[in-house]
Amino acid sequence: MKKYAIIVAGGSGLRMGAALPKQFLLLNNKPLLYYTINTFLAAYDDLQIILVLPVDYTDMGQEVIDAYFDKSRIQITAGGDSRFQSVKNGLQLVEDESIIFVHDGVRCLLTTDLIHRCYRQAVETGTAVPAICSHDSVRLLTEDGNEVADRNQVMLVQTPQTFHSKILLPAFQIDYKDKFTDEATVVEAFGMKISLVEGEVNNIKITRPIDLVVAAQLLQEAEQGNQ
Ligand SMILES: Nc1ccn([C@@H]2O[C@H](COP(=O)(O)OP(=O)(O)OP(=O)(O)O)[C@@H](O)[C@H]2O)c(=O)n1
């Protein structure tokens, strides 16, 4: 089955507070986006990437591609004001019936194993959303304060959120709502059940400066493990 990875990197990284959007910050001397793109290209030879970038940073994104990758496998498009709109812009470049991975450009530590796991499940059930258990206790806010929740009933959701194009393309015709924080919420609103797959603890979303420190360490450990 044809495969597309829509890598959403259209955000501005306000919580990181850096001069550049965080997807272009360097991690062990390479832009963070390099690692994300590299892992998807390595996962499948027939996978095409649709890279969604802030409109003012498409040239910088093109420079990253020219420096490291086979350009014939990567298309660039401009992002929107919300993650939802960025995904929607990316979906406009999907031409064939396919399995579509939607991945945060800033989750740069995912592995090819996770991509393969998502693919297999999406082929089988149409949907595959990676998630991990909470290793913290969880409390719910209530009208008069808060109460404990059973953390075994909670899963922390990651990307790549992976779907058959027959599901994802029509689902994204829906009008935007604030609760659409990821593709699973959109597909659920379209009336489909979501199937979860085991995520990865190291598949962190680089959000704040501390995440860069953690990611650099994890990357170094992974590279040492590969030697
Ligand atoms: N309009 C947007 C907003 C976010 N994203 C992407 O969605 C992913 C997850 O979003 P987040 O971590 O929130 O990134 P930012 O929006 O850049 O960060 P912040 O919320 O701190 O500004 C990132 O890869 C980001 O680039 C996007 O493509 N288009």
Ligand SMILES: C[C@](O)(CO)[C@H](O)COP(=O)(O)O
């Ligand atoms: C898609 C996501 O990474 C799943 O955990 C998350 O919902 C993105 O949230 P953000 O507020 O845009 O960082």
